[in-house]
Amino acid sequence: MLEVKNLAKSYQKDKPALTDISFKIDPGNFVAIIGPSGAGKTTILRSLNQLIKDDDGEILLDGEDIRSANKKELRKLRRQIGMIFQNYNLVERLTVLENVLHGRLGYKSTLAGVMGHYTEDEKKEALDLLDKVGLSEFALQRCSELSGGQKQRVGIARALIQHPKVILCDEPIASLDPASAQNVMKLLKQLTDEYNIICIANLHQIDLAKQHADQIIGIRHGEMIFNDSADKLDQAAIAELYGAAAAKELA
Numbered sequence: 001m002l003e004v005k006n007l008a009k010s011y012q013k014d015k016p017a018l019t020d021i022s023f024k025i026d027p028g029n030f031v032a033i034i035g036p037s038g039a040g041k042t043t044i045l046r047s048l049n050q051l052i053k054d055d056d057g058e059i060l061l062d063g064e065d066i067r068s069a070n071k072k073e074l075r076k077l078r079r080q081i082g083m084i085f086q087n088y089n090l091v092e093r094l095t096v097l098e099n100v101l102h103g104r105l106g107y108k109s110t111l112a113g114v115m116g117h118y119t120e121d122e123k124k125e126a127l128d129l130l131d132k133v134g135l136s137e138f139a140l141q142r143c144s145e146l147s148g149g150q151k152q153r154v155g156i157a158r159a160l161i162q163h164p165k166v167i168l169c170d171e172p173i174a175s176l177d178p179a180s181a182q183n184v185m186k187l188l189k190q191l192t193d194e195y196n197i198i199c200i201a202n203l204h205q206i207d208l209a210k211q212h213a214d215q216i217i218g219i220r221h222g223e224m225i226f227n228d229s230a231d232k233l234d235q236a237a238i239a240e241l242y243g244a245a246a247a248k249e250l251a
């Protein structure tokens with residue numbers, strides 16, 4: 001279970017980016033974090049993998065406090081937290097298979113990583129995962145030759161080969177066309193169930209969040225004003241998050 005208690009962060013004095021954020025997420029749940037631009041969604045994700053130092057609170061992953069981990073412990077913890085990015089963060093000139101294998105780097109010495117030494121088991125698992133995300137026939141193709149939706153599926157396979165407990169997705173569908181966005185959301189939900197992991201995605205697409213997520217967390221001005229199952233996100237809640245005009249537009 002992931003438990004966040006009273007998380008707070010200010011980048012500048014007297015300008016809180018997050019105030020008193022608390023939530024719990026059980027394995028097998030796909031959670032969307034929604035809210036207007038600048039609300040604090042990315043700050044939450046960055047705190048969860050400690051890319052930024054928050055100011056206060058607790059972040060417990062299966063009872064282990066991520067915030068108090070030392071450097072070595074954090075390296076171990078980060079293996080358990082996969083990341084998926086809006087712009088994929090793939091090495092375009094390398095093959096799809098090599099990019100998936102990069103998800104194993106956290107388990108290797110720097111030298112083994114640089115030399116690209118992977119075990120037969122790792123290669124087999126990478127191929128199995130490519131099959132899972134529907135990209136088997138692209139394994140030896142360069143990533144530069146793929147569409148955006150295909151690249152994001154490589155990113156998902158790369159996150160899964162880490163054997164994560166949690167996958168954090170920072171606007172995973174923001175660069176995709178509507179059909180690819182649907183496919184990626186469907187895939188994230190399906191894999192979250194299948195691997196019984198926690199998947200958290202920052203999203204601007206309320207309709208897709210409602211359609212695919214199990215739980216929705218709504219943030220406004222750094223405060224959590226909604227945390228419930230996706231079907232409970234009604235017009236009133238959307239209006240509270242984004243304002244009445246936006247809610248009308250979305251109706």
Ligand SMILES: Nc1ncnc2c1ncn2[C@@H]1O[C@H](COP(=O)(O)OP(=O)(O)OP(=O)(O)O)[C@@H](O)[C@H]1O
Binds near residue numbers: 011038043
């Ligand atoms: N590195 C930084 N230095 C100073 N202020 C920052 C920094 N990063 C974010 N902020 C501020 O913190 C607040 C929350 O930003 P954050 O990026 O978390 O919002 P967001 O909800 O992810 O926005 P968006 O949907 O536009 O990506 C904003 O007011 C932003 O300007």
